[in-house]
Amino acid sequence: MSAYDDSAPGLSRRRFLGAASSLAVAAGVIGTGGAAAAESLAKPHAAARTMSGVEPFYGVHQGGIVTAQQTHSLFAALDLEATARADVIALLKRWTVAANRLSRGETAQPLAVPKDAAPLDGGSAEGLRPARLTVTFGFGPGLFISDGKDRYGLASRRPDALVDLPKFNGDQLVAEKCGGDLSIQVCADDPQVAFHALRELLALADGVASIKWMQSGFASPPAAGGTGRNLMGFKDGTNNPATHSSDAMNKVVWAGDEGGWMKEGSYVVVRRIRIALEHWDKTELGFQEEVVGRDKANGAPLGKTHEFDPLDLNAEDKDGNPVIPANAHARLSSAAENDGAQILRRAYSYNDGVGFYAERWPPWRQGIMLDAGLFFVAYQRDPRTGFIKINKKLATEDIMNQFTTHVGSAIFACPPGVSEGSFIGATLFEGLAG
Amino acid sequence: MSAYDDSAPGLSRRRFLGAASSLAVAAGVIGTGGAAAAESLAKPHAAARTMSGVEPFYGVHQGGIVTAQQTHSLFAALDLEATARADVIALLKRWTVAANRLSRGETAQPLAVPKDAAPLDGGSAEGLRPARLTVTFGFGPGLFISDGKDRYGLASRRPDALVDLPKFNGDQLVAEKCGGDLSIQVCADDPQVAFHALRELLALADGVASIKWMQSGFASPPAAGGTGRNLMGFKDGTNNPATHSSDAMNKVVWAGDEGGWMKEGSYVVVRRIRIALEHWDKTELGFQEEVVGRDKANGAPLGKTHEFDPLDLNAEDKDGNPVIPANAHARLSSAAENDGAQILRRAYSYNDGVGFYAERWPPWRQGIMLDAGLFFVAYQRDPRTGFIKINKKLATEDIMNQFTTHVGSAIFACPPGVSEGSFIGATLFEGLAG
Numbered sequence: 001m002s003a004y005d006d007s008a009p010g011l012s013r014r015r016f017l018g019a020a021s022s023l024a025v026a027a028g029v030i031g032t033g034g035a036a037a038a039e040s041l042a043k044p045h046a047a048a049r050t051m052s053g054v055e056p057f058y059g060v061h062q063g064g065i066v067t068a069q070q071t072h073s074l075f076a077a078l079d080l081e082a083t084a085r086a087d088v089i090a091l092l093k094r095w096t097v098a099a100n101r102l103s104r105g106e107t108a109q110p111l112a113v114p115k116d117a118a119p120l121d122g123g124s125a126e127g128l129r130p131a132r133l134t135v136t137f138g139f140g141p142g143l144f145i146s147d148g149k150d151r152y153g154l155a156s157r158r159p160d161a162l163v164d165l166p167k168f169n170g171d172q173l174v175a176e177k178c179g180g181d182l183s184i185q186v187c188a189d190d191p192q193v194a195f196h197a198l199r200e201l202l203a204l205a206d207g208v209a210s211i212k213w214m215q216s217g218f219a220s221p222p223a224a225g226g227t228g229r230n231l232m233g234f235k236d237g238t239n240n241p242a243t244h245s246s247d248a249m250n251k252v253v254w255a256g257d258e259g260g261w262m263k264e265g266s267y268v269v270v271r272r273i274r275i276a277l278e279h280w281d282k283t284e285l286g287f288q289e290e291v292v293g294r295d296k297a298n299g300a301p302l303g304k305t306h307e308f309d310p311l312d313l314n315a316e317d318k319d320g321n322p323v324i325p326a327n328a329h330a331r332l333s334s335a336a337e338n339d340g341a342q343i344l345r346r347a348y349s350y351n352d353g354v355g356f357y358a359e360r361w362p363p364w365r366q367g368i369m370l371d372a373g374l375f376f377v378a379y380q381r382d383p384r385t386g387f388i389k390i391n392k393k394l395a396t397e398d399i400m401n402q403f404t405t406h407v408g409s410a411i412f413a414c415p416p417g418v419s420e421g422s423f424i425g426a427t428l429f430e431g432l433a434g
Numbered sequence: 435m436s437a438y439d440d441s442a443p444g445l446s447r448r449r450f451l452g453a454a455s456s457l458a459v460a461a462g463v464i465g466t467g468g469a470a471a472a473e474s475l476a477k478p479h480a481a482a483r484t485m486s487g488v489e490p491f492y493g494v495h496q497g498g499i500v501t502a503q504q505t506h507s508l509f510a511a512l513d514l515e516a517t518a519r520a521d522v523i524a525l526l527k528r529w530t531v532a533a534n535r536l537s538r539g540e541t542a543q544p545l546a547v548p549k550d551a552a553p554l555d556g557g558s559a560e561g562l563r564p565a566r567l568t569v570t571f572g573f574g575p576g577l578f579i580s581d582g583k584d585r586y587g588l589a590s591r592r593p594d595a596l597v598d599l600p601k602f603n604g605d606q607l608v609a610e611k612c613g614g615d616l617s618i619q620v621c622a623d624d625p626q627v628a629f630h631a632l633r634e635l636l637a638l639a640d641g642v643a644s645i646k647w648m649q650s651g652f653a654s655p656p657a658a659g660g661t662g663r664n665l666m667g668f669k670d671g672t673n674n675p676a677t678h679s680s681d682a683m684n685k686v687v688w689a690g691d692e693g694g695w696m697k698e699g700s701y702v703v704v705r706r707i708r709i710a711l712e713h714w715d716k717t718e719l720g721f722q723e724e725v726v727g728r729d730k731a732n733g734a735p736l737g738k739t740h741e742f743d744p745l746d747l748n749a750e751d752k753d754g755n756p757v758i759p760a761n762a763h764a765r766l767s768s769a770a771e772n773d774g775a776q777i778l779r780r781a782y783s784y785n786d787g788v789g790f791y792a793e794r795w796p797p798w799r800q801g802i803m804l805d806a807g808l809f810f811v812a813y814q815r816d817p818r819t820g821f822i823k824i825n826k827k828l829a830t831e832d833i834m835n836q837f838t839t840h841v842g843s844a845i846f847a848c849p850p851g852v853s854e855g856s857f858i859g860a861t862l863f864e865g866l867a868g
Contacts (some may be wrong), residue, residue: 011529072625074785115720121694122715123667123730124783127656191506191625192654193808195665195785202804203715211804214787220626222561231629234559281556281637286549296557349558351508351629353648370636372629 005252023382053189055244057100059417060264061254062424063134064384065346066382068188069228070132073217073348073376074198075270077180077410078209080142085152088143089429091208095137095184096423097199098204105130105157122203125196133188133197137424138268140413142181157428159262161382162413165269168395170406177272177408180212185268185377193215201412215272215408217348217375227299227307229351230374231275232403234292235299238307239334241342251378252342252386255416258411261427264416267378269343269387272350272408280403293330301330313337327399333390341389344380348432383411487564487623491534493851494698495688496858497568499780499813500677503662504621505729507651507782509704509809511614511844512643514576519586524579529571529618530857532638533631539564542634545709556637560631566800567622567631571858572702572846576615591862593696595689596847599703602839603828611842612708614646619702619811625650650708651782651809661741663734664808665709665783668726668835669733672741673768675776686776686820687813689850691821695861696723698850700813703777703821706842709807714837725833727764733765735846739810747771762834767824775823777812784809805837817845 055063082088098108105128107121144150144158145289172243184201188194197395220230230236241248255262280288299307303315303323311334315323324331335342351372380386395401489497516522532542539562541555578584580594618635622628636645655663664670675682676862689696714722723730733741737749737757745768749757758765769776814820829835849859 054606098858113719115723116718118716118729119719119722121665122665122711124663124665125654126663126667126731127658127660129657133655190654191652191781191785192663195652195783197805199665199711199715203712211788213574214785214804216785216787218625218629220559220562220624223563224561226561229560229626231556231558233553233560270864277633278637281633282552284550285547285553289549296553297560316595349626350647351650352649354645370633370648 018061039096053132054104055130055132056066057103057135057418058420061417062136062414063103063417064136064185064187065253065266065414066249067132067134067187068243069221069346070134070220071189071221072191072194072220073187073375073377074194074214075181075185075217075377077140077212078182078184078202078205079182079212080146080151080209082208083151084176085154085429085432087117087208088152088425091205092137092425093423093432094204095135095201096181096418099135099137099202099424102135102197102200103130105133108197108204121200122196122198125193126353127395128193128196129191130189131190131193133186135197135201136183136185136187136268136414137184138180138185138414139425139428140181140183140410142179146181153432154428157261157432159255159267159413160305161259161260161262161267161384163384163388165383165409165411166388166392168391168406170395170401171409172405172406172407173409177213177215179410180412182209183268183410183412183414191218202215202302211268213408215270215350217377219348219349230347231277232280232288232292234288234294234296235307236347236374237345238299238329240345243344249344251381253344253381255381259381261430262413262415263427265380266414267383267386268412268414269376269378269380270408270410270412271376272405273374273376274371274407276403276405277370277372277409281402290325291327291403293324293328302328311336325398325399328399329394329400332393332398336391338390341383341385343380343386343390346377346379348375348377349373379414381418395428437518445839446541464643468676488538489564489568491537491569491852492854494503495851496570496699496848497537498514498621499571499700499778500683500688501568501621502677503535503653503655504568504653505623505653506625507621507653507809507811508628508648509619509651509811510573510617510632510636510648511646512616512618512636512639513646514580514585514615514643516642519588519863519866521642522586523857525639525822526571526859527857530852532635533569533571533858536569536631536634537564537567539567540810541659542631542638543821555634556630559627562624562627562630565624565627567620569635570617570619570621570702570848572617572619572848573859573862574613574615574617574844576613576848576856585766587866588862591695593689593693593701595693595696595701595818596743596829596845597818597822599843599845600826602823602825602840604829604835605843606756606839606841607839607843608861611647611649614846616643616708617702617846617848625652633654638732649704649784649809651784653782655823664781665806666714666722666726668722668730669741670781671779672728672733672810673764674762675722677778683778685815687729687778687815689815693815696847696849696865697861700848701814701817701845702848703812703814703817703845705810706841706844707808707810708805708839708841710837710839711804711806717837720786722777723757724762725837727758727762733786736762739758745770759833761831763828763832764828766827772824772827773819775819777814777820780811780813782809782811783807796823813848828858 107122145155186194186198227235227238239250253266255265294301301311317323378387418424543554579589620628620632661669661672675686687700689699728735733746751757812821852858
C-alpha cells in the first residue's frame with residue numbers, strides 16, 4: 001500500500017509504520033486490537049539475520065568495535081537523572097530490545113499505535129536500508145560514583161581500569177564536550193539511519209538520562225579498499241592491530257578474567273581533536289611527512305616503500321639524523337616506544353562548520369575558522385596501559401600538537417555483548433540486591 | 435606505487451598526489467621540472483567525462499540544482515574582503531577551474547609541488563570516488579552593494595529579483611547563520627569528498643573572501659526509490675515540479691530573458707529550520723498528519739490514497755470541516771493557495787548535536803536539546819513570486835510553526851552554467867570597464 005512496501009524483500013527497513021497505518025485505514029480499526037494485528041505483520045523475519053547490511057546485535061562482544069568501520073558515526077554522552085538502580089536497569093533493557101530491532105532495520109519499538117497516540121517510532125528511517133547499523137553502549141565513571149555519591153549502589157563494581165582520565169599536557173577541554181554517565185555510539189553506512197537510531201534511543205531514556213553532548217563523524221573508504229585518510233590527508237589507522245585476529249583482539253581490545261563483569265568488554269576513550277586545517281594546509285609537504293613520520297601518498301614509514309612496512313626507528317640519514325624524526329607522530333605512538341602499548345583506533349573525521357570557538361577568538365577572527373578535525377575513538381583492554389600510556393608521551397613530545405587541540409574527552413566501559421533474552425550490562429548487576 | 439594507483443581505472447579520484455610523489459621519488463626530481471612532468475600524468479582522461487559518478491560541471495545550467503539529489507550537502511556563505519573587482523573575477527576563474535577538476539575526481543589544482551612547498555591540494559579525498567560531486571556558486575546582495583557601498587562597481591547589475599529577504603513572522607534569525615556575499619554549495623554522495631572540495635575552494639579564496647557560515651546536511655534515498663523523508667518522518671518534496679521537464683524548469687526554476695545576465699541562472703533561498711524533535715515526537719500521529727496535511731506512511735494527501743494524488747482542497751468531512759485543515763502545511767504551500775507560485779525544493783536534514791542554543795536557554799535546560807532539523811534549500815526563477823510569496827503565508831498561518839524555528843536565512847543569485855574556457859558568473863561582468 002505504501003511506497004516502501006514495494007521494495008525488494010529484505011532490503012528496506014522499517015516496514016512497520018506503513019503496514020500499521022495501511023491496516024488501520026483498510027480495516028477502520030483504531031486501538032489496541034489494530035495495533036496487535038499490525039504487530040504480527042511487523043514480526044522479525046527469520047531471513048532478517050542474514051540479510052544484506054545487517055550487523056548482528058547479539059553476540060559475545062558488542063558490535064561497532066571490531067566491526068568493519070561504517071561510513072558514519074554518532075557518539076552521544078548522556079547524564080543520568082534516575083534516582084533508582086531499577087530505573088537504570090529498565091532503561092538498559094529497553095535499549096537492548098530497541099538496539100537489536102534497529103540493527104535489523106526495524107522500528108525502535110514493536111507496538112503500533114492508533115492515530116490518537118504519539119507514534120512509538122518517529123519514522124524518519126522508514127524505507128531506508130539497515131545500513132550495517134551497530135549500537136555500542138558504554139558506562140562512564142558517573143554511573144558508579146558521581147560527585148562522591150554512590151547513586152545506584154554500584155561504586156564497588158567500578159572497574160579498576162575505568163579511571164578518570166588525567167589532564168594531559170596541552171589539553172584545552174571544553175566541559176560541554178566532555179564526560180558523561182552513559183554513552184551510545186551509533187555507526188551506520190547511512191547518516192539518516194544513524195540519526196534515527198540515536199534519536200529513538202534518546203527518547204527511550206526520557207526521564208532517566210538526557211543527552212549531554214553528541215559528535216557526528218564520517219570516514220570514507222577508498223575506492224580501491226585499504227586504509228582511509230583523515231583530514232590531514234594522511235592514511236589513518238595503518239598501525240592498528242588486526243581486527244580479524246582473535247589473539248590480537250584478546251591481547252589489545254577485550255577485557256580478560258581480570259575484568260570481572262567486564263570480561264569480553266572493552267574500554268573506549270574518545271577525544272575531540274580540532275585540527276588547524278588552515279595552518280596545516282600551508283605547511284610544506286616534506287614537513288607534513290616529518291610530522292607524521294610517513295609518506296603522504298602511500299603511507300609508508302619514512303625511509304620505507306610500502307604502507308605496512310615496519311618502522312625502522314634506528315635508521316639514520318647521511319648526516320646522522322633519524323630518518324623518522326624523534327618527535328614524529330608515528331614514532332612516538334609506536335608500541336616500541338611505549339613498552340608494547342597498543343590500542344584499536346576507530347576514528348572519524350568531523351566537520352562542525354564554523355563558530356564553536358567564536359567566544360574564544362579575538363573579534364577580528366570571530367566565525368572565520370573551521371571547527372573540523374578528528375573524533376578520535378580508541379578501544380583497549382585497559383586504558384592505563386593503552387591510551388593513557390601512549391598519550392602521555394604524545395601530549396608532551398608529538399610535533400603534531402602544533403596543529404591539533406584536544407577539546408573534548410571521555411572514557412567509558414563498554415560491557416560485553418548481549419545474548420538474546422538478557423540485556424546490555426547485565427553482568428554488572430549480577431548478585432546485587434534489589 | 436601508491437595504494438590508490440591500483441584502483442580500477444576511472445573509479446578512484448585524485449591519482450595525482452600519488453603520481454607526483456612517486457615520480458619525484460623515482461627520478462629524484464625536485465622542483466618545477468618534476469612538477470611539470472607529474473602534471474602530464476595527471477591530465478584529464480578523455481574517458482573521465484562519462485565515467486561512473488561524474489556530474490558534468492560545464493553546461494547551460496549549474497549543477498546541483500536539477501541534479502538528482504546527492505546524499506550529502508555542504509552549504510557555505512562567504513564574506514568578500516577583496517577591494518578590487520579584478521580580484522573577484524580572478525577568484526571566480528580559479529573556482530571554475532577547480533570545481534570542474536573536483537567534479538571529475540581530480541585534485542583542486544593541476545600543478546604538483548616539490549617536498550619543500552605546501553601541497554596545492556590537501557589530499558583528504560585522495561583515492562575516493564568522484565561521488566557525483568556538484569559545486570553550485572551563488573552571488574549574495576553584498577557582491578553588488580554592501581553597507582551602501584558599491585565596492586566592485588556592480589551595483590547597477592544587481593538583479594531586481596535578488597531582493598533582500600523581508601522579515602517573516604516568527605523569524606528568530608541568528609546573525610552568524612545568515613547572509614553572505616558569495617555562496618558555495620557542494621553536494622556529493624560522500625561526505626569526505628564534499629568536505630574536501632569545499633575546503634580546497636575556501637583555500638583558493640584566501641585573502642579575497644572568507645567563510646561566514648557553513649551548514650552540512652544529509653538526505654538518504656529510500657531503498658525502493660521515491661521520495662525521501664525528513665526528520666519529522668514525513669516524505670519531503672512530493673509537491674516538487676518535475677526536474678526532468680524543461681518546460682516546468684523554465685517556468686519555475688530558470689531565469690528567462692527578464693533575467694539579463696542571470697538568464698539560465700536561478701535564485702536560491704536557504705533557511706536553517708530547527709525542528710523541536712522532542713516536542714514533535716510526543717505529538718499524536720493523527721495530529722502530525724493534520725499538521726502536514728498528508729498521510730505519514732505513504733505521503734498521500736489526507737482523504738486520498740496515493741502520494742501523488744492531487745490535493746482536494748474543497749473536500750469536507752461529514753461535519754463540514756475541511757479534510758485538509760485550513761492551517762495544514764500542504765494546503766498553505768500549494769500553488770492553488772499562492773496564485774500559482776512554485777519553487778523547487780532541494781532540502782537536506784541537519785544534525786548539529788546539542789548546545790548551539792545554550793546561551794538562549796534557562797540554566798536547567800542548557801545543553802539538553804538537539805539542534806537538528808531541516809536545511810531548506812529552494813530554487814526559483816524569481817523569489818518575489820516564489821519563496822517570499824509562499825513563505826509569507828506559511829509564516830503567519832502554518833500550524834507547523836508550532837514545531838519549527840527559522841534561525842538561518844540567505845538568498846543568492848546562482849548565475850547560469852559555464853562553458854569551457856569561460857568562468858562562473860562571466861555574464862555579470864560583460865561590457866564592464868576594467
